[in-house]
Amino acid sequence: MAPTHGTQAQPRRKWLRPALWVVGWALVAFPLARAQLADMAVLNRMPQxxxxxxxxxxxxxxxxxxxxxxxxxxxxxxxxxxxxxxxxxxxxxxxxxxxxxxxxxxxxxxxxxxxxxxxxxxxxxxxxxxxxxxxxxxxxxxxxxxxxxxxxxxxxxxxxxxxxxxxxxxxxxxxxxxxxxxxxxxxxxxxxxxxxxxxxxxxxxxxxxxxxxxxxxxxxxxxxxxxxxxxxxxxxxxxxxxxxxxxxxxxxxxxxxxAAQGGAALSWDGGFERVPATGTLGAPFEWQLTPESTGIAGIEPADAGGQRLWVSPGRDYRGRVISQTMVLAPGRYRLDARVKGDPASAGLRWSIRCVPGDSELPQNVGVPDGNGRPFATVAFTVPAGCTAQSLAVELEASDGEGGENVTIDDVTIREVG
Missing domain, CATH: 1.25.40.10 (Tetratricopeptide repeat domain)
Structure with missing residues (x-):
């Protein structure tokens, strides 16, 4: 039997509708894609x-x-x-x-x-x-x-x-x-x-x-x-x-x-309780750990509670470990600190300088303090015209290749008249 007209049209309808959809979407999508590519070219500074x-x-x-x-x-x-x-x-x-x-x-x-x-x-x-x-x-x-x-x-x-x-x-x-x-x-x-x-x-x-x-x-x-x-x-x-x-x-x-001045004037935060984290900008009157001393010095819990500064000896680093700015009136002062370890062998020293100007004040290290230890007790004089002072712990050349950490706590500064 010969195929009827209806059976011939059926397959034609199956591909005609998808083809029309493809053509329709192409007519819509191509201008949109072209416009988007043009916009991208403008964003990339290629207007031509x-x-x-x-x-x-x-x-x-x-x-x-x-x-x-x-x-x-x-x-x-x-x-x-x-x-x-x-x-x-x-x-x-x-x-x-x-x-x-x-x-x-x-x-x-x-x-x-x-x-x-x-x-x-x-x-x-x-x-x-x-x-x-x-x-x-x-x-x-x-x-x-x-x-x-x-x-x-x-x-x-x-x-x-x-x-x-x-x-x-x-x-x-x-x-x-x-x-x-x-x-x-x-x-x-x-x-x-x-x-x-x-x-x-x-x-x-x-x-x-x-x-x-x-x-x-x-x-x-x-x-x-x-x-x-x-x-x-x-x-x-x-x-x-x-x-x-x-x-x-x-x-x-x-x-x-x-932090107030007076007969029992303290360096600010002598117990190292409020030291900003390394790399954090603090006020100049707060202790500041030197970023370059990371791994060489830091803050740790103290045995009796609170916190203290520790410094590891026998390292290649030389320079400032921690510092703060003070505003002491002209006069004679005495610095005391609780120190454990051997600061001399570690190459530790106090540095007290006038700021601005950076001129270092002479120190009388090892004033008798009952223990006779250097570094733990230091006397110094603030001259007239030295309106502010930088107090720092510095590392110089050490005598040994290592050893136990040196710890520092309870730093006080008193005017001695």
């Missing part, structure tokens, strides 16, 4: 390749127009920017390119309109933010200028420009108030800003103090690390007493007595 994939890609047109403008071809750059704006009217790069071209042509009013419009649309375009920063500064709009500098700093761009701007804002009350407004929500650049304080001259430090007070009033007090940087710089520029008083005020009331 992007235009080969998608001749009407607005971001590619804008990027190529900006590149032509940078190379000096203002006319073609503006033409491409206009083409990009026809497809994407709020494209920030295209607006910026057009605005700069108008400014170059002498149309300042038109340039300002376009550039300030672009500024309301985006905060991540570096060239635009720099232009706006300058424009607001020329208009004496300090708050807006700092807001644009903040925008650049938050995306990690132009720190060589933004950080000096922030530092230059310190002396003037108005600009400092604008700076506080940008810093109070703790932007990512706040930490690098405080580290830049370490480069400020002495006459700028009072303004830093005002900034800190104003940040606290704005509900954004400085962190312990930020305070440590501030106090360190005060010590470095010879303002250790101001740093010490500020540090004391920041301590809990229960801890201030052990």
């Amino acid at each position: 390749q992007a235009l080969l994939l998608d001749a009407g890609n607005a971001r590619a047109l804008a990027a190529l127009g900006a590149a032509l403008q940078v190379s000096g071809d203002q006319q073609n750059g503006m033409t491409l920017a206009r083409g990009a704006l026809k497809r994407e009217p709020l494209n920030v790069v295209a607006l910026r390119t057009l605005g700069l071209a108008l400014e170059q042509s002498g149309d300042v009013a038109g340039a300002n309109r376009v550039m300030f419009l672009a500024g309301t649309l985006g905060w991540r375009d570096v060239a635009l933010q720099l232009w706006l920063l300058k424009a607001y500064a020329l208009k004496d709009d300090v708050a807006s200028a700092l807001r644009r500098a903040d925008a650049l700093a938050r995306i990690g761009k132009q720190s060589n420009i933004t950080l000096p701007i922030f530092l230059a804002s310190l002396p003037d009350d108005r600009t400092r108030a604008a700076l506080v407004a940008e810093m109070k929500d703790r932007p990512t650049w706040r930490g690098p800003f405080f580290y830049k304080i370490l480069q400020l001259p002495a006459d700028q430090m009072p303004y830093v103090g005002r900034l800190i007070a104003e940040l606290a009033a704005a509900g954004s007090p400085i962190t312990p690390a930020e305070r440590a940087i501030y106090l360190t710089r005060l010590v470095q520029v010879g303002q250790a007493r101001a740093a010490y008083d500020d540090w004391l005020r920041s301590r809990p009331a229960a801890q201030r007595g052990g």
Whole structure:
């Protein structure tokens, strides 16, 4: 029997429908894939390749127009920017390119309109933010200028420009108030800003103090690390007493007595109970373990409770192990410490130096202390003009190849008249 028309059409329908689906998906997917590849090319700063994939890609047109403008071809750059704006009217790069071209042509009013419009649309375009920063500064709009500098700093761009701007804002009350407004929500650049304080001259430090007070009033007090940087710089520029008083005020009331001056003046934390972890920035008046001495010295539990410093002899390391800054008035002092082990064989010594200046104070080592041991007892004199002192344990050449660890605890400093 001959096949009927219906039986011939059945197999045809089986492959026709999947074929139509494939063609349909290809018609939809290919333009999408091409557009995505074009966008990827723009992100990789290849606008010409992007235009080969998608001749009407607005971001590619804008990027190529900006590149032509940078190379000096203002006319073609503006033409491409206009083409990009026809497809994407709020494209920030295209607006910026057009605005700069108008400014170059002498149309300042038109340039300002376009550039300030672009500024309301985006905060991540570096060239635009720099232009706006300058424009607001020329208009004496300090708050807006700092807001644009903040925008650049938050995306990690132009720190060589933004950080000096922030530092230059310190002396003037108005600009400092604008700076506080940008810093109070703790932007990512706040930490690098405080580290830049370490480069400020002495006459700028009072303004830093005002900034800190104003940040606290704005509900954004400085962190312990930020305070440590501030106090360190005060010590470095010879303002250790101001740093010490500020540090004391920041301590809990229960801890201030052990750091106060007087007839029984103690070095701070003589029992090594509050030593910051190695690599953690502490205030200069706290003990600081030298990072290079890791594995050679450290803090461990003491036999009688609490903590103590240990130092391992017979190592190649030479130099400072641990240190703190003191503010002792001129006079004669005696340092006592509980020491176990043989510090002389280990090459241990106390170092007491004036800061700033780093001139070492003479010591009378081994003052009779009932045991007659050197290192455990040291006498020294603070001369006039030595406003702050660095107290350190240092390692010199040792007499042996090893041995038991030396431990140090209960460090006290007393004025002896």
